[in-house]
Amino acid sequence: MFDTLSDRFDGIFKRLRGRGRLGDAEVDEVLREIRVALLEADVSLDVVRDLTGRIRARCTGAELSKSLTPAQQVIKVVNEELTSTLGGEALRISYASRPPTVVMLAGLQGAGKTTAAAALARWFKQQGRHPLLVGADLQRPAAVEQLRVLGRGVGVPVFSDPSSPVDVARRGVAEAARVGRDVVVIDTAGRLAIDTELMQEVRDVAAATSPQYTFFVVDAMTGQDAVRTARAFGDALALDGVILTKIDGDARGGAALSVKQVVGKPIAFVSTGERPEDFEPFHPDRMASRILGMGDVLSLIERAEREYDAGAAEKAMERLRAGRFTLEDFHDQLQQMKRMGPLQSVLGMLPGVPKEVRNASIDDRDVARVEAIIRSMTPAERDDPAVINGSRRARIASGSGTSATDVNNLLRQFKEMQRLMRSSGAMGAAVRSAGRRKTKGGRVTPSLKDAGSLR
Amino acid sequence: MTTVLVVVIVLLLVVLGAGTAVYVRRGQAAGGTRPPRGPRAPVGPGGARSAPPPPTSPEEVRARAPGAGERTGRALVPETEAAPAPTPDEERVASAPARGREGIAGRIGRARDALAGSLGAIRSRSRVDATTFEQLEEALLLADVGLPTTSRFLDDLRSRVRAGAIPDDASALLEALKQDVVSLFAGEDRSLHLADGSTSVWLFVGVNGVGKTTTIGKLAAREAAAGRAVVLAAGDTFRAAAGEQLATWAERSGARIVRGSDGADPSSVVFDAVQHAAARGVALVLADTAGRLHTKVNLMDELRKVRRVADRPPGSVAEVLLVLDATTGQNGLVQAREFAEAVEVTGVVLTKLDGTAKGGIVCAIRSELGIPIKLVGVGEGVDDLVVFDPVEFADALFS
Numbered sequence: 001m002f003d004t005l006s007d008r009f010d011g012i013f014k015r016l017r018g019r020g021r022l023g024d025a026e027v028d029e030v031l032r033e034i035r036v037a038l039l040e041a042d043v044s045l046d047v048v049r050d051l052t053g054r055i056r057a058r059c060t061g062a063e064l065s066k067s068l069t070p071a072q073q074v075i076k077v078v079n080e081e082l083t084s085t086l087g088g089e090a091l092r093i094s095y096a097s098r099p100p101t102v103v104m105l106a107g108l109q110g111a112g113k114t115t116a117a118a119a120l121a122r123w124f125k126q127q128g129r130h131p132l133l134v135g136a137d138l139q140r141p142a143a144v145e146q147l148r149v150l151g152r153g154v155g156v157p158v159f160s161d162p163s164s165p166v167d168v169a170r171r172g173v174a175e176a177a178r179v180g181r182d183v184v185v186i187d188t189a190g191r192l193a194i195d196t197e198l199m200q201e202v203r204d205v206a207a208a209t210s211p212q213y214t215f216f217v218v219d220a221m222t223g224q225d226a227v228r229t230a231r232a233f234g235d236a237l238a239l240d241g242v243i244l245t246k247i248d249g250d251a252r253g254g255a256a257l258s259v260k261q262v263v264g265k266p267i268a269f270v271s272t273g274e275r276p277e278d279f280e281p282f283h284p285d286r287m288a289s290r291i292l293g294m295g296d297v298l299s300l301i302e303r304a305e306r307e308y309d310a311g312a313a314e315k316a317m318e319r320l321r322a323g324r325f326t327l328e329d330f331h332d333q334l335q336q337m338k339r340m341g342p343l344q345s346v347l348g349m350l351p352g353v354p355k356e357v358r359n360a361s362i363d364d365r366d367v368a369r370v371e372a373i374i375r376s377m378t379p380a381e382r383d384d385p386a387v388i389n390g391s392r393r394a395r396i397a398s399g400s401g402t403s404a405t406d407v408n409n410l411l412r413q414f415k416e417m418q419r420l421m422r423s424s425g426a427m428g429a430a431v432r433s434a435g436r437r438k439t440k441g442g443r444v445t446p447s448l449k450d451a452g453s454l455r
Numbered sequence: 456m457t458t459v460l461v462v463v464i465v466l467l468l469v470v471l472g473a474g475t476a477v478y479v480r481r482g483q484a485a486g487g488t489r490p491p492r493g494p495r496a497p498v499g500p501g502g503a504r505s506a507p508p509p510p511t512s513p514e515e516v517r518a519r520a521p522g523a524g525e526r527t528g529r530a531l532v533p534e535t536e537a538a539p540a541p542t543p544d545e546e547r548v549a550s551a552p553a554r555g556r557e558g559i560a561g562r563i564g565r566a567r568d569a570l571a572g573s574l575g576a577i578r579s580r581s582r583v584d585a586t587t588f589e590q591l592e593e594a595l596l597l598a599d600v601g602l603p604t605t606s607r608f609l610d611d612l613r614s615r616v617r618a619g620a621i622p623d624d625a626s627a628l629l630e631a632l633k634q635d636v637v638s639l640f641a642g643e644d645r646s647l648h649l650a651d652g653s654t655s656v657w658l659f660v661g662v663n664g665v666g667k668t669t670t671i672g673k674l675a676a677r678e679a680a681a682g683r684a685v686v687l688a689a690g691d692t693f694r695a696a697a698g699e700q701l702a703t704w705a706e707r708s709g710a711r712i713v714r715g716s717d718g719a720d721p722s723s724v725v726f727d728a729v730q731h732a733a734a735r736g737v738a739l740v741l742a743d744t745a746g747r748l749h750t751k752v753n754l755m756d757e758l759r760k761v762r763r764v765a766d767r768p769p770g771s772v773a774e775v776l777l778v779l780d781a782t783t784g785q786n787g788l789v790q791a792r793e794f795a796e797a798v799e800v801t802g803v804v805l806t807k808l809d810g811t812a813k814g815g816i817v818c819a820i821r822s823e824l825g826i827p828i829k830l831v832g833v834g835e836g837v838d839d840l841v842v843f844d845p846v847e848f849a850d851a852l853f854s
Contacts (some may be wrong), residue, residue: 039602042784045593109807109835110664110780139835141672141703142696149695149717192810219664223599223784225812232811246663249748251786274663274693330466337466365753 027059030074043254044227047085047261054081086284087260091241091268093127093213099182100132102173102209106202106237107217108229109190112245114143116217116271117187118150119279120243123269124183125156126306132181134172135160136205139189147187154276157181165189165201170208186211193232203236213240215268218259220244221251230259241268244282248272248342260284278341307339323418327382330414331374334367343367372400373410385411583616587625591632598815598852601785604822608635633849639818640845643827645802650771654733656688656725656740658762659804660794661778663746666806666832668697670778671741672704673832673840678739679708686735688728688742689714690721690761701743707837711737721745721757722764729770740770749793762798776829778804781814791820805843806832813852 031052038048058077095101103120105113114137121131133151135144135158144160151158157179159172169186176184188205191198206214216233218226233239242259247270260267267282316333319325340346342364374382376399381388388396388411397404588609595605612632615621621631649655657674659667671687678685687705689712691697698714705712713731715724725742732740744761747754766772777800779787794800805814808831817828828843 036602039596040785042599042786045596108782108810110666112664140669140700142699145699146694146696153695192807194811219780219782221662221780221784221786221790222782223787223812223816224597225599225782225810226784228811229782246748248750249662249786250750250789251784254784333466 024060027056030059031056034078038254038257041254042221042223042226042251042258044224044258044261046227047254047258050261051081051085051257082257083284085257085261087266091266091281093268095129095182096212100173100176100184101129101182101213102184102186102211103213103215104169104186104188104206104209104211105215105217105243106188106233107190108192108219109140111190111217111219112243112271113137113190113217114146114187115150115274115276116215116243116245116269116279117147117185118154118156119271119276120215120269121151121156121183121185122154122276123279124185125154129183130181131156131183131185132172132176132179133158134169134176134184134186136165136168136172136186137189138162138165138168143187143189150276166204166208169205173209184209193229193236199232199236206237213268214238215241215243216259216263217243217245218255220247220253220255220270221249222255224258226255226258227262230262234263234265239263239265241265243267243269243271245271248278273342307341308336312336325418327374327377327385327414328379331371331382334371338364338367369400369402369406370410373397373402373407376400385414583621583623583625583628587628588613591629594853595815598813599784599787600815600852601788601819604819607822608632611635629853633853636818636849636852637845639821640828640843640848643821645827645829645842647776647802647829648773649738650773653771654729654740654769655738655773656729656742656765656770657774657776658725658742658744658765658772658798659776659778660744660758660798660800661746662748662780662790663694665746665778665780665783666804667691667746667778668700668704668743669835670776670804670806670830670832670840671701671743672707673837674741675704675710676708676837677840679710683739684735684737685710685739685741686728686732686737687712688725688740690724690743691745692717692719692721692724693745697743697745710741711735722761725761725765726767726770729765729767733769740765749790749797755793755797758794759797774801775799776802776804777826778806779814779817779820780812781805781808781810781831782812783814783816785816785819787816788819788823791824791826795824795826800826802827802829804830804832804840808851809833809839814848815852817848 034055035048035052038051039045043051055074055077058081059074105117105120107113117133121133124131133147133156135147137143137147138160144158147160148158159175160168161171163171165188169188172186173184176182186205186209188202189198191202193199214237216230216237216239218230222229230242242263242265244253244256244259244267247253247256256267267284269279270282272278272280312332313336316325316329319329337346343366373396376396377385377388381392381396388407393404393407397407400407591612592605592609595608596602600608612621612628612635615631616623616628621627647657659671661667668691675685675687687701687710689698689701691701692715695717698717702712702714704710711731713724713728715721715727721744725740728740728742732738742761742765744758745754747758749755762772762775764770775798777791777794779790783790791800791803803817803820803826805817805828808814814831820826821828830840831843831848833839833841
């Protein structure tokens, strides 16, 4: 989501790069552009003023450095200011000494509370906890049913009954204590900040359950209203953090900056997709880097650590280096990679990936197709694709529901990869080759750039 | 851990390479039909559909009979300004409100007090100067109108002030701006249409959590109250319990509903709903779809297919309504553009306008894309869906 914002800055700084010095006029121009970019990114007007003010002070002030170009200097300043606005450090969850630890979610209608509740429960489970989901949204039709389905999906029990939100929440916490669940995640109904009656209700729920954590759930696509709503919820409830949802779209996500500034509490989690596994702790420093187009390798590594079997990856790497990496290995690794989430989001986090590629329509069905092709091969074929002749190819294609061209493409791509790895044996080569093929424009294989231009 | 990254990058390269080729080919194949969403619930061909829709109340039959023939080809739902029959407000009063409800204007207005500050200053000024324009700009930006549209409004005002077309008076300036906002929406077709001689389908599209299902529920209730039968198509087969949510609404309004199993191809659900409606002589199908971010290419393709299938006789897509959350910021314009490009959006439904958000992004949508704003949602109750009123909207924008 922050990609567009970083594109903006890209544009500004490209022009800046040509300049030798940063005079007052340049600072003005840069700040004007930054203001436009931030406003278009839905950063609230107050925050924009505040940010540009601070950036101006630092750019025109005494902090001029000799070792950096003006562009680098501005980037550095903007980066630091964004990071500090997004909130010093990540939230670290601590648990109640006497379980259960109660976590409550609140927010506007359609912000994504129910989905976030299930995702959060899954996250707690991954932390080795035993969460219980409590469905206290008795307002929206089938909200509890939705939570039950999601709970089943993530393997977390769901408690609810059709009494009243306060009673359900209270009983849910008691139930957790009774059955030995150590974390309770309470999903509440969506409500408008100005609906005094419902705001009182959510206050009552909080009073009845005294949550350790109250999270404000907010849609990343929210505009200027983010500030007002966040302020109102912050006034009504003792918020401990924010969950930012739907950041997998192309909204520029200025709401993140605004909400952070207004609520004064960290953005604890972000949801990056519709599935409960598309959910992760928020890292302000990484997000600021992402805004500036520097990629988010740290999140990727963390995700990889969590989902990837390191031993297997090590072995695969060895085989890659030795040129003994077969389609079978490839298939295995693909399974691992799939656990890291949708391809698109993985790609989005890699640094140095050209914009065209990042925005390319990468479809997880492509992975499925590749898998299907490999699965339609015999072990012998997977071991040595060279044995695949015309009739084998036809069989594989029909077995996987693809065409002979698809099979060919995969084989060609695979061979290319093997060749690269053998010749240089390093990832640098792989990445460089991506870049090279991009500029060459798909002579042997359709280039990555093509993928981008297809949109 | 970098090892893992290397492996990931290698895998990505291969998949991307192979996938791209496939993509090119598929792209050329004139967008053939596609299977349901990739990573989602696996469905066999055709997808075991759930049992036929539950028998509905006899009301449907009753409602159908008289005067149904006259409905084709003309505006159905909103009572436009021309036909002042029951105003939205009066209609609303007729139904039992769940909680104490004020008038719509009141409801939209009650949130605005907090903002009166910035423009209160304008009203108290007499001369027009740079500060006045700054305050107007601020008001527009805070309402999510967006910088480009705001600048257009203000540049136009400035030149008119310079030309002497607007008196040098701050409140006159504000009035002129309001008028500009109102005239932006002038002449737009806010009626909801029915197709001649076939089963009309109104398709509801939008990103996640904007209120598509709720909007359909309200419209269904409204149609039922007007004695017109509708069939609801539970085309959101992805989100957990979306079907149940719509079924609850169907029950409330006595409308029929056609559902598919979870993960079923939404096109097939809509297709079945059209068949079902046609077989029973019901003229209108309200088709729900799963929320989707406009950036998800495969999901947008899925939506295209839903539209194509719904448009197949006896069905005819009469309206494609983009449901937009009033809290949406500048991304709303992108959403509108992408959805319009994919499924020819015929109108916008602006929901959740009863909060503090003003939904100013519809100005940008109207001015850049020309899509009319047809309905607004102002609450969770059955009757809280009314025809968009530019005057009220403009007032709220600056209140």
